[in-house]
Amino acid sequence: MRRADRLFQLVQLIRGRRLSTAEFLAQRLEVSARTVYRDVAALQQQGVPIEGEAGVGYRMRAGFDLPPLMFTKDEAQALVAAVRLAQPQLDRALGAQAEGALSKILAVLPPAARAAAESLPIYAPLGGMTxxxxxxxxxxxxxxxxxxxxxxxxxxxxxxxxxxxxxxxxxxxxxxxxxxxxxxxxxxxxxxxxxxxxxxxxxxxxxxxxxxxxxxxxxxxxxxxxxxxxx
Missing domain, CATH: 2.30.30 (SH3 type barrels.)
Structure with a gap:
C-alpha cells in the first residue's frame, strides 16, 4: 500500500471510531505500531486535528471532514451485494433507508462502475420478514x-x-x-x-x-x- 493511501485510510479509521488505539490501527493497516505513531505525527503536522497520544488512543476532533469519496468498481459491487443480501432481513423502515443510501451512491458513480454494480449477479429472496x-x-x-x-x-x-x-x-x-x-x-x-x-x-x-x-x-x-x- 502506498503511504498516501495508508494515511488516507488511517484518517478514515480514526474518524469512524470514538477512540482507536495504535494496536488496533496497526492491525487494520497491517503495519507496526511504530509506523502508526509516525503516520499520526505526520498527519498532525499537516493540520489534521487528531487528538490523543501513544499508549492512550486517538480520536478525530469534532467537525473535521474530507471531500466526498469515489468508490471503485469492486467497492460499488460489494455495497450492492451487501444491501441485496441484507435488505430482505431488515425491517421495512431500515431496508428502505439502505436502498435510498445505495441509490445515492450509484447516482454519483462513473457510468462503467455503475453498470458493473447494478448488473452484479448476486441476489437474495424476498419475503424474509413478515x-x-x-x-x-x-x-x-x-x-x-x-x-x-x-x-x-x-x-x-x-x-x-x-x-x-x-x-x-x-x-x-x-x-x-x-x-x-x-x-x-x-x-x-x-x-x-x-x-x-x-x-x-x-x-x-x-x-x-x-x-x-x-x-x-x-x-x-x-x-x-x-x-x-x-x-
Missing amino acids: PQMSERMVQLREATESRHKLRLQYLDLNEVPTERVVRPLACFFWGPVWTMAAWCELRSDFRSFRVDRIQALALLDERFRDEPGKTLADMNRAMAEREAASN
Whole structure:
C-alpha cells in the first residue's frame, strides 16, 4: 500500500471510531505500531486535528471532514451485494433507508462502475420478514437506540410464558432467526430472546445507562470467557 493511501485510510479509521488505539490501527493497516505513531505525527503536522497520544488512543476532533469519496468498481459491487443480501432481513423502515443510501451512491458513480454494480449477479429472496416481525424489529431497534427499558411477554423454548423487564443491548441475525441480546432484570444476567417468541412488548418510560457488568461489551466478554473455558 502506498503511504498516501495508508494515511488516507488511517484518517478514515480514526474518524469512524470514538477512540482507536495504535494496536488496533496497526492491525487494520497491517503495519507496526511504530509506523502508526509516525503516520499520526505526520498527519498532525499537516493540520489534521487528531487528538490523543501513544499508549492512550486517538480520536478525530469534532467537525473535521474530507471531500466526498469515489468508490471503485469492486467497492460499488460489494455495497450492492451487501444491501441485496441484507435488505430482505431488515425491517421495512431500515431496508428502505439502505436502498435510498445505495441509490445515492450509484447516482454519483462513473457510468462503467455503475453498470458493473447494478448488473452484479448476486441476489437474495424476498419475503424474509413478515409485517408483524418488521414492526417488532423497529420497536426493538428504536428502544435499543433510545436506551429505554422494555417489558416483554415471552414464550421460551419449552412453551412456558414469562414476563420480564430488560435492557435491550443489540439485535443479532443468525440466518433463520433474529435474537435480541439484553440484560434481564428478572434473572440479573444476560439473556438472548428470539424475536419471533416475543408475544408482546411495551416501551417503558424508564431509561438505562451503562453500568459495569451490564453492557454489550461485558456480555461479549463473558461469552468469550465461557467459550475459552469450554475449549
